[in-house]
Amino acid sequence: MVLKNLPRFDLISDRTDEEEDYEEKTKDDKDVVADNLGDIGRYQLLVGLLFAIMEIPHGWCMLMHKFISPNIEHWCSQPESYQDWTVEQWRNFSSPDGDSCNIYARNYSAYAGEAFNQIDVAVINTVPCDKWDYDTTMFQNTIMEKFNLVCEDKIMTKMASSVFFAGTGVGVFIAGLLADRFGRKKTLLLFVVIFMLSGISSALAPTFELWLAARFLWGFASLGLRSVKIVLALELVGSSWRAIVCVAFIEGGWTLGYLSLPLVSWLLPDAVSLQFLVALGFLPFAPFLLLITESPKWLLATNKREECKKAIQRIMKFNKINKEITLHDECDRKDSSGNFFDLFRTPYIRRVTIVISLAWFALGTLYFGLSLHMPQFDANIYLIFFLSGLV
Numbered sequence: 001m002v003l004k005n006l007p008r009f010d011l012i013s014d015r016t017d018e019e020e021d022y023e024e025k026t027k028d029d030k031d032v033v034a035d036n037l038g039d040i041g042r043y044q045l046l047v048g049l050l051f052a053i054m055e056i057p058h059g060w061c062m063l064m065h066k067f068i069s070p071n072i073e074h075w076c077s078q079p080e081s082y083q084d085w086t087v088e089q090w091r092n093f094s095s096p097d098g099d100s101c102n103i104y105a106r107n108y109s110a111y112a113g114e115a116f117n118q119i120d121v122a123v124i125n126t127v128p129c130d131k132w133d134y135d136t137t138m139f140q141n142t143i144m145e146k147f148n149l150v151c152e153d154k155i156m157t158k159m160a161s162s163v164f165f166a167g168t169g170v171g172v173f174i175a176g177l178l179a180d181r182f183g184r185k186k187t188l189l190l191f192v193v194i195f196m197l198s199g200i201s202s203a204l205a206p207t208f209e210l211w212l213a214a215r216f217l218w219g220f221a222s223l224g225l226r227s228v229k230i231v232l233a234l235e236l237v238g239s240s241w242r243a244i245v246c247v248a249f250i251e252g253g254w255t256l257g258y259l260s261l262p263l264v265s266w267l268l269p270d271a272v273s274l275q276f277l278v279a280l281g282f283l284p285f286a287p288f289l290l291l292i293t294e295s296p297k298w299l300l301a302t303n304k305r306e307e308c309k310k311a312i313q314r315i316m317k318f319n320k321i322n323k324e325i326t327l328h329d330e331c332d333r334k335d336s337s338g339n340f341f342d343l344f345r346t347p348y349i350r351r352v353t354i355v356i357s358l359a360w361f362a363l364g365t366l367y368f369g370l371s372l373h374m375p376q377f378d379a380n381i382y383l384i385f386f387l388s389g390l391v
Helices: 017-026 032-037 042-063 087-094 143-147 155-182 184-204 208-235 239-267 271-279 283-291 296-301 305-319 340-344 347-372 381-390
Strands: 074-076 102-104 126-128 132-134
Touching: 032 296, 032 305, 042 208, 042 239, 042 271, 042 283, 042 305, 074 087, 087 102, 143 155, 143 208, 143 271, 155 184, 155 208, 184 208, 184 271, 184 283, 208 239, 208 296, 239 271, 239 381, 296 305, 340 347
Parallel strands: none
Antiparallel strands: 074 132, 102 126
C-alpha cells in the first residue's frame, strides 16, 4: 500500500503536444541508407572494421596515464663521487630512513672517495633535496622523473589526469557542434590531426605546463573523434545493425586496446616512446579516412541532395548495387535543423538530457576511476591491468 503512494518517475509524462505530433510525423519516415543500400553492405562492414581498429590507439590514449605516470621510487640524487656506493648505502648515509625528500646537511665532498664502512654516520639536521634519482628498472622517462613531480609536487601527477579528462569533456561537446555544422568526415579528419599533433607535442614537451596543455588537447581530440566516428558508423547502417556496429565492432576495438596496452607498455617502458607510438597510431589509417564518403544522412538533413546522391552512388558502386536512388521528400524537412539548446527546450527532452548526462558521468567516473587506480596488490602492474581489462 505504501508503494502505491510513491511518485512515479516517468520520462514520458511531460511530453508536450508538439513532441507527440513530431513523433507521429516522423515514425514512418524513410531511411535514406536502408532504402538505397540496405541495412548492411561491404562498404559499411569495412568502415566499421576500420573504426574498430582505430579504437585501439584511442584506448591506449585514454588509459596510458597508468604507465606514463606511475608511482616510482625516488631518492635524493647520488653525486658522481659516490658512484662506488650502492644506492642503499647512499640512501642510508644521505637521508633519514624512508625519507626521499630531504637530505642530511653534510659536507659531502669531504667524504668523497671513502668507503661506506669507514664513515661514522651521524644524525644531523636535514634540508630539502633539489635533485633526485629514480628507479628506472620498470619505467623510464615518466612524467614524475622528467618533471621531478615528487614530494610537495607529487599531487601534480593526479592533476595531470584531471586535465586530460577535462579535455575529453570539452572535445566531445565541440566535436558534436562541428560535426553538425561542417559534416562528419571533415570533423573526423580535423580531430585525427589534432590527436596526432597534440600527442607528439606531449612527448616532446620541455616543461610540465606545456605537457599539461598538450595532454588537454590530446584528451580533447581523443574522445571528440570517437564520438564523431560512432555517429558516422551508425548513420551508414540500418537500424538492425546499429547495435552490432557499436558494440561488436567499436566497443570490441576498445577492448582490444585495453587488453593490449599492458603488452605495449611492457615492450616500450620509456614513456616518451610510448606517447610517440600512441600519437602516431592513427597515421596508417589516414589514407583510408580520406577515401570514406560523407554521411548521406547528414547531407540530406542539411539539404545537400546532389552531394547525398553522389555519396550514395559511390557506396552503391562499391557494394555492387544497381538500382535507382530514392530520396524521399519527408527527409527534406525545413524544421530538421536544431541546436544545443533544443536539448533543454521542452520538459521531456530536458529530463532525458539530464538523466543521460548524469548516467554517463557516473559510469565514466566509475569506469576510469577503477581502471586507472586499480590497487596493485603487490603484484605485477601489467598483469593486474590486463586482468582488470578482462573484467
